Amino acid sequence: MQLSYSVPTPLEYFASLVQSDAEFPLLEAAVSLAQDEYPDLDVQQVLGEMDQLLARLKRRVPADAVPLLKLRAVNQFFFRDLSFRANVNNYYDPDNSYLNVVLRTRCAIPISAAVLWLELAQGMGLSARGVGFPGHFMVKVNLPKGQVVIDPLDGQSLSREQLAERLEPYRRQSGLVDEFEVPLGLYLQASPPREIVARMLRNLKEIHRAQEDWGRMVAVQDRLLILLPQAWSEFRDRGLAHAELGHSAQAVQDLETYLANVEEGLDIDAISHRVAELRRAPSA
Helix, strand or coil: CCCCCCCCCHHHHHHHHHCCCCCCCHHHHHHHHHHHCCCCCCHHHHHHHHHHHHHHHHCCCCCCCCHHHHHHHHHHHHHHHCCCEECCCCCCCHHHHCHHHHHHHCEECHHHHHHHHHHHHHHCCCEEEEECCCCCCEEEEEECCEEEEECCCCCCEECHHHHHHHHHHHHHHHCCCHHHCCCHHHHHCECCHHHHHHHHHHHHHHHHHHCCCHHHHHHHHHHHHHHCCCCHHHHHHHHHHHHHCCCHHHHHHHHHHHHHHCCCCCCHHHHHHHHHHHHHCCCC
């Protein structure tokens, strides 16, 4: 009897990685996002590169070192020796979100740097987590004497005053001031791996939307909806991108899914009108 094996598509592979929160491989899932742009990417090779970096780091630090010494070693290795930094010349380049490229160029945005930094920090036994801080992803480490919040682009430890200062523009823009003010601690809660990958995808989505690159935006939306199958606004946005591409049937399907599941939305009338237009249009 002949056995036939089919190689999973990149989307099928991604779906297999993110199906369970109990065993969610953050680094592997984050690396796999680049397969849309780099179809020949060997994800396991990238994971192997990170394993090699962690092995180099471990050789520098005694296994029984106290957490603070381990943290200093991670920061020295990541920011000084490996020279990871912000891509200040092209901050909105999609490559800043693709970890295979970030490992090569050492240029990143906060969240991509954070995923790599967390892999090293956790590999060293540190209690480190990502923090979905508004506008700038952070990392935090629990030490015996308290919690340290760190900027993943330069390793700087941030005081509560500095964090509050960074938060102020977001609070004012969102109207979260005075009696509506939210305690700082709520912004410093750990982000689950699923939320981290979703934020990476939404960064890419906004880049492609700004560039009106609808094909790439749909590819990102496909992943977002595998990751968050009840994120109804993502159905809306994918439907609108399909409409821009002239894919009327797919657009109608996504937009009707949005309308069927969102009872109170400011855009319901506009989306209903768009669906009616698309139904009259020939499908590509």
